[in-house]
Amino acid sequence: MAAADQAPIGSGFTAKSTAREVLAGFDLSGQNIIVTGGYSGIGLETVRALAGAGARVTVPARRADTAAEALAGVAGEIEIAAMDLGDLASVRRFADHYLETGRGLNILINNAGIMAPPLARVGKGWESQFGTNHLGHMALAMQLAPALQAADGARVVALSSVGHVRSDVIWDDPHYAARTYDKWEAYGQAKSANALFALGVDLLGRDVGVRAFSVHPGGIFTPLQRHLPEEEMVALGWKAPDGSIPPMVQAMFKTPEQGASTTVWAATSPKLAGKGGVYCEDCDVAKLATADSQRWEHARPWITDDAKAEKLWAMSEAMLADA
Template sequence: MAAQDQAPIGSGFHAKSSAADVVRGVDLSGRNVIVTGGYSGIGLETVRALASAGARVTVPARRAGVAAEALAPVAGEIEIASMDLGDVASVRKFADDYLETGRDLDILINNAGIMATPFGRVGKGWETQFGTNHLGHMALALKLAPALQAAEGARVVALSSTGHIRSDVIWDDPHYTARPYDKWEAYGQAKSANALFALGVDLLGREVGVRAFSVHPGGIFTPLQRHLTDEEMAALGWKNADGTIPPAVQAMFKTPEQGASTTVWAATSPQLAGKGGVYCEDCDIARMAGPDSQRWEHAREWIADDARAQRLWDMSEKMLADA
């Protein structure tokens, strides 16, 4: 990716634009969409916005019953299927079932994720956050590649985060086999991997009509924080000691509908035609971080590196080949 590509384009939207604002006037009739984690938090609002624009949305869910209840009030054509990102066999079964329908896939949104979890392993001994957030989604995209190519203009959107600033991929020990586990470093690694995965998809896919973007949705209180105590969130500055939210945080944080807006913009905006591989925030392409960048904004250099994207791709393919 050329460095100049990682620069705002003046989308006309802003940090507090909603998903409904972004999708207004966009017609997705006849388009097929998959949204992982599309039944809570910003995923639910993403599904709501895309379905309102006419898309047929499939939501793979680890808890299909919970998903059905959450999505019941949402208008539009929505399907729910069983899938667990931590179980590659279930990911591949979901993808195979989708391919058997014969549908193209216009938009794949890798929205589901976990954050700052206690140490654990999934798959072939993979660290839980890296395995779920990155490897599970990569397995899904690889299996769905024929449907994405058939759409002739598909987009893949990977949910990254400002968390990527905490850590590059830990190239020599991504699964914490030799180093002490740090849940925030592990989360940062996973979010950097999500961004590099999108860059990798774009590098490989642009010649066959598949473009990809990574997005930072913004600060939002959602079930993503379920592994954090109020004390931990107070230490991070997100809450006061009594559990209330400081006014400055209330002003900066977004609602789930606002948090879904950058995802929806990356998935649908005609302003991004001919572009890809970039990290987006606040409904625009983020700029590269500089000396004046705050700790919660802009793209760090390690997620905008083609060589790193290729290295992660090769490393991840080997991990998945054994799964």
């Protein structure tokens, strides 16, 4: 990807635009969309907006009963199916069942994720954040490739995060086999991997009509924080000692519906036609970071590097082939 591609294009929306505002006037009837993690937080608002615009939305869920309860009041055509991103057999069963329907897949949104949990392992001993946030979603996309290609103009949206600034992919030890586990470094690695995955999909898919984007949804209080004790959120500055949210944080953080807006913009905006591989924030393509960038904004150079995207793809394919 050329560095010039990683620059705002003037979307007409803002950091506080909502998903429904982004989709105003869109008719997504006949579109098939999959949203992982689409039953809580920003995933739920993403499904609400897309289904409300007429799309048929499939929500694969590790807790299907919980998903059914959360989505019961959401208008539109929504299907729920069992899938656990940490269990590749489950991922492949879900994808195979989807392919058996014969539907194309217009949009795949890799929304689900975990943040800063204690060290845990999934799959073939993979660190859980890298395994769930990246490898599980990569396996899903690879298995669904025929449906994406059949849609003629499909998009893949991977939820990355400004957390990517914490770490590039730890190329020599991504699963913490030989180094002390740092949950925030591991989260940063997983979010960098999400962005490089989108770039990799775009490099491979653009010639067959599949484009991909990564997005930072913004700071939002959702169940993603479930692994963080209250005192850690105070230490991070997200909350005051009395549990209240400081005014500066209130001004910067978004509601879940605002947090879903960059996702749906990347998934549907005609302004992104013919583009791909870029990292987006606040309903626009993000700037490439410079020495003057704040730690909560812009795309660090390592997530815009084609060679790193190709390296991650090859490394991840090898991991998945053994699983």
